[in-house]
Amino acid sequence: MKLDVLYEDNHILVVVKPPNVLSQEDSTGDADMLTLCKEYxxxxxxxPGNVYIGLVHRLDRPVGGVMVFARTSKAASRLSEEIRSRSLKKGYLAVLRGCPEKRNARLEDYLVKDSKKNQVSVVKEGEEGAKKALLSYGVEGEADGLCLVRIELETGRPHQIRVQFASRGCPLYGDQRYGARVNTAGEQIALWSYHISFMHPTLKERMDFFAYPxxxxxxxxxxxxxxxxxNHGTL
Structure with missing residues (x-):
């Protein structure tokens, strides 16, 4: 598989992950981005020998789009700190079945993941294991009963975008897990990481990268x- 490289230097590697490719290796042995970056x-x-590549964030297997990897441990540490402090911004595009009531809004929920079922649920604040999930969105277009939304992810919870919209009656197109009633088996989930913005770990300059579905x-x-x-990801 040829790697789609948007940018590279001695400290970072910015690439486009195709849909249905793992972010990192799992028990399936299928192709994964971390290994592909190392091989590249x-x-x-x-x-010679082993190549260091640091995985600082992930995309769900069915999701495509832009990712940044670290080529040094210093870069990995600084990018990870940007994620913790929420200065690293991630923008997504999604196609929904139906359209939210508000054209622009901020969604706040508490989510719990069932690791055995790999299923995430919206729960009440204070429930054991619940973690706050925040995102902002804006509607960009409507067609054929579908709705295109642009999303700024504030927290990176598992399946967060999929669960938050599905809980409001607007599951993502193609999402079998959280929208089985309206989606058909075999449809590709319409969720794409189209923008990432961060301070370069050594140059200290803000960098923006885009990749479209x-x-x-x-x-x-x-x-x-x-x-x-x-303004680097704000709606």
Missing amino acids: VKEKYSK PKEYPWSMFDIESVKVN
């Missing part, structure tokens, strides 16, 4: 590339 650097720069249904129903962000 090892081959391009003729690196493929021009196929349901993305093809909308003018995807007209979607922009302001």
Whole structure:
């Protein structure tokens, strides 16, 4: 698999993850981005032995889009701190079944994950294991009973975007887990990491990278590339 590289230097590697590729290796033995990045650097720069690549964030397997990897432990540490402090911004595009009542809003929920079932649920604040989930969204278009939303993720909870919209009656197109009543088996989930913004770990300059989803249904129903962000991810 050829790696789609948006940017690289001695400290970071910014790439586009295809849908249905793992972020890191699991028990399936299927292709994963961390291994692909290591192989890319090892081959391009003729690196002997093991190559260091730091995984600082993940995308769910069915989700595609832009990711940043660290090429040094210093970069990994600084990028991880940006994630903790929420200065690293991540923008997503999603196609929903139906449309939210408000065209722009901030969603706040408390989520609990059942690790055995790999299922996340919305629960009341204070319930054991509940973690706060925050995101902001703006509606970018409507067509054919579908709705395109632009999302700024404030917290990175498992399945967060999928669960928060499904709980409001607007599951993501193609999401079998949280929208089985309206989605058909075999449909590709329409969730894409299209923007990432962070301070370069050594240059101390803010960097923005964009990657847009493929021009196929349901993305093809909308003018995807007209979607922009302001002030590094804020809606």
